[in-house]
Amino acid sequence: MEYNKKIPQDAIIIITILEAKGFEAYIVGGCVRDILMDRTPNDWDITTSATPAQVKQIFKRTYDTGIEHGTVTVIISEEHFEVTTFRTEDKYEDFRRPASVSFVTDINTDLSRRDFAMNAIAYHPERGFIDPYNGKIDIEHKMISSVRNATDRFSEDALRILRAVRFSAQLGFSIDGQTTQGIVECKSLLSFISKERIRDEFTKICLSNNVYHIDKLYELGLLEYIVPEFVPLYTTEQNHPHHIYNVAQHTIEVMKGVPSDVVLRYAALLHDIGKYKTQTVDKEGIHHFKGHALVSEKIAKKVLKDLKWDNNTIKEVCLLVKYHDYHLDQVITSVLIKKLLRELSEPLFDKLVILHEADARAQNPAKLDKKLMLINKIKFLKNEITQNNECYTLKDLAINGLDILNLNIVDDKRKIGTLLEYALDYVLENPTQNQQEILIDYVSTKVH
Numbered sequence: 001m002e003y004n005k006k007i008p009q010d011a012i013i014i015i016t017i018l019e020a021k022g023f024e025a026y027i028v029g030g031c032v033r034d035i036l037m038d039r040t041p042n043d044w045d046i047t048t049s050a051t052p053a054q055v056k057q058i059f060k061r062t063y064d065t066g067i068e069h070g071t072v073t074v075i076i077s078e079e080h081f082e083v084t085t086f087r088t089e090d091k092y093e094d095f096r097r098p099a100s101v102s103f104v105t106d107i108n109t110d111l112s113r114r115d116f117a118m119n120a121i122a123y124h125p126e127r128g129f130i131d132p133y134n135g136k137i138d139i140e141h142k143m144i145s146s147v148r149n150a151t152d153r154f155s156e157d158a159l160r161i162l163r164a165v166r167f168s169a170q171l172g173f174s175i176d177g178q179t180t181q182g183i184v185e186c187k188s189l190l191s192f193i194s195k196e197r198i199r200d201e202f203t204k205i206c207l208s209n210n211v212y213h214i215d216k217l218y219e220l221g222l223l224e225y226i227v228p229e230f231v232p233l234y235t236t237e238q239n240h241p242h243h244i245y246n247v248a249q250h251t252i253e254v255m256k257g258v259p260s261d262v263v264l265r266y267a268a269l270l271h272d273i274g275k276y277k278t279q280t281v282d283k284e285g286i287h288h289f290k291g292h293a294l295v296s297e298k299i300a301k302k303v304l305k306d307l308k309w310d311n312n313t314i315k316e317v318c319l320l321v322k323y324h325d326y327h328l329d330q331v332i333t334s335v336l337i338k339k340l341l342r343e344l345s346e347p348l349f350d351k352l353v354i355l356h357e358a359d360a361r362a363q364n365p366a367k368l369d370k371k372l373m374l375i376n377k378i379k380f381l382k383n384e385i386t387q388n389n390e391c392y393t394l395k396d397l398a399i400n401g402l403d404i405l406n407l408n409i410v411d412d413k414r415k416i417g418t419l420l421e422y423a424l425d426y427v428l429e430n431p432t433q434n435q436q437e438i439l440i441d442y443v444s445t446k447v448h
Contacts, residue, residue, distance in 0.1 A: 004125050006035045010076035011044045012125050014059075014083065021058055023050040025083075026107060026122035026130065033118045036139050037171070046074075046083045047122065049105045055083050069101050086110035089156070108132050112147060115160045116167070116179075120147050142173045150182025158189035161222065162201035169205045169213035183220055190225040199307040202226050206265045211255045214269075218248070227307075229299050230269070232276040239287045242363050247275045250362050257358030263313060264351050267320035268358060270300035297322040319344055320352055324359060332374060335428050337381045338392035346386065353378060390431040394420055397427065398436040399443070407440065409447045419443040 004012065007027060018025040025048040031041035048055065052072045056062045061075035070085035087101045088109055104110060107122055107130055114120040117133035129136065133147050144167055146153045146160075154161050161183050168175055175183070190198065205213050214230075217223040223231055233248035243250060251272055258264040274295030280288045300321045304314040323340065341349050353375065360371040391397060401416045410416060423443050427434045433442075 003035055003123065007123075007125065008044060008079060010079045011046060011081055013076055014046055014074055014081055015125060017058060018048050018050055018055075018083075021050070021054075023048050023054070024086075024105075024107060025050070026124050028111075028122045029114070029119050032121045032123045032129075033135070033139060035123075036121070036136060044081055046081055047086060047107070047110060048083055049086050049107075050083075051085050051103055055085075070103060087113070089113050114147050115153055115157070115163060117145050117147055118167075118173075138173075142171070143176050144168055144171075144173045144179060145176040146179045146182060150179045151185050154182050154186035155189065158186060158193050159197050159201065161186060161190060162198065162205075162226075165213055165216055165220070165222065166201045166204045166208075168216070169208040169210040172210060180220070183222070187221050187225065190222065195306060196308045198226055199309070202307075203262065206255065206269060207260045207262065209260075211265070212252055214252055214255075215248075227269075227303055229273055229303055233273065236276040236279060237287065238275075238289075239281075239285060241286075242367050244364050245362070247272050253362035254355070254358045257361050258354055261351070263316045263320065263348075264354060266300075266304070266309075266313070266317045267324070267351070267355055270296060270303060270317065271321050271324040271355065271359065272296060273299045273303070273321075293322055293324060293326070296324075316348055316351075319348060320355055323352055324355055332377050332381065334381050334385060334390075334431075337378065338385060338390065338428050341382070341385065342392045349382065353382070388431070391424070391427045391434045394424055396434075397423055397439065398434045399423060399439045403436070403440065404443060407444065409444055415447075419446055422446045 011027060015025040015027070025046055027044060028047040029045045031044045034041040050058070052064075052067055052070055055072045055074065059074045059076075062072050063075075065071045065073045065082055066084075070087050072083050074081050074083050086104045086107060086109065088104055089101050111120040111122060111130070111132055117135040117138045119135070120131075120133050121135040122130040124130070133145075138145055144164055146164075164175055164179060164183060167173060202217075205211070205217070214223070217226065218231065218234055230248070230251075233251060234246065236247040238246060238250065245253065251269060254271065255265055255268040258268050272289075272292060274292045274297075275289045277299075278289045278292040278295050280290070282288060297318050301314060301318050304317060309317075323344070326340070340352070344352060356378070357372070357375050360368060360375065363371075385392065397420065399420070401420065404410065404416050404419055405413070410419070420443075423439045426442055427439070433439070
């Protein structure tokens with residue numbers, strides 16, 4: 001009863017109806033693992049001895065989800081539940097999916113095809129748990145172990161290699177020795193997995209509370225199949241008064257210091273990725289990385305394209321990488337802040353400040369106070385600009401292209417944009433002058 005209270009009543013209704021028709025049915029997989037851990041499942045999967053055709057005959061509201069693999073979605077009230085027939089899987093031909101599946105009537109046979117013991121547990125509201133691979137014990141011991149032989153499981157579906165590390169990061173579990181050995185033996189099979197699938201698993205690691213599991217990817221030799229450009233950072237030292245870590249260690253500290261946001265975590269991951277290409281050593285043995293931000297931006301764009309990220313994510317991450325230490329080596333003025341606000345937009349500018357602070361905190365703590373003072377000045381000036389509604393974009397100018405056209409002072413419409421830029425530069429320096437009459441007079445003096 002303790003566990004039944006955690007299960008949606010509609011899921012129990014589906015199981016009850018199936019069993020009333022003479023079939024077996026269970027809650028299965030990740031949702032069972034989650035209720036054992038007192039976590040809230042994202043979805044509820046049901047497995048049954050009924051075939052897809054029989055499930056569709058029993059329930060009025062269904063639609064095919066993965067019918068070739070035995071999955072039908074059943075709608076009870078407004079909730080949708082995936083119901084999958086007990087199955088075995090034939091030979092995997094692409095190290096990702098079985099060539100075909102065969103329906104069976106035994107729950108234990110179905111559980112034997114699953115990836116990890118903690119995910120190979122079935123639960124019945126009356127009969128309790130079916131746990132042939134001791135997944136409950138693994139959960140109690142915070143351990144990830146494969147179902148049966150790890151090498152066989154990873155050879156069937158190589159994405160399970162990254163899923164093991166991802167579960168380890170998300171749940172805070174260790175990976176047992178036999179499973180780790182299987183990962184190492186099968187890691188080359190990741191080259192057959194689509195970049196989109198690799199990206200999704202890697203992103204979940206990056207967004208977890210245990211981003212240091214990127215170190216585990218490196219130690220297991222997996223990182224070269226995900227972001228090979230990151231691997232050299234582990235041997236790129238930073239012998240410099242402002243640093244106490246090598247580049248990889250510093251990067252992971254920065255990732256830990258920003259919120260669990262895709263753009264911020266990837267910007268933190270990639271902000272110094274060009275340092276191994278820009279490292280120089282002066283006569284005192286001090287390391288320097290001049291121009292690394294622009295080199296990092298270029299590499300970041302390649303990495304994100306390789307991982308099949310969308311254009312907007314690529315644009316935002318690359319802008320943060322480009323400007324990740326831009327403020328801190330210049331005289332900070334309102335004009336500088338407004339130019340960056342125009343370039344980035346306010347939401348992305350706010351993320352840049354978060355990245356700045358995390359970057360500073362991941363450096364030499366003896367140098368932190370001065371850097372925080374600069375960052376606080378940036379925050380103050382930005383708030384002052386926004387609270388005063390100061391203009392920093394063309395659309396907020398008191399004049400527009402039509403105003404200039406109506407003055408009849410240009411013989412080439414292409415010059416209108418140039419004059420508007422002159423007006424914006426003037427307003428950036430003189431925020432109180434953003435008035436139509438003043439700006440019309442000003443641009444008139446700029447016509448040659």
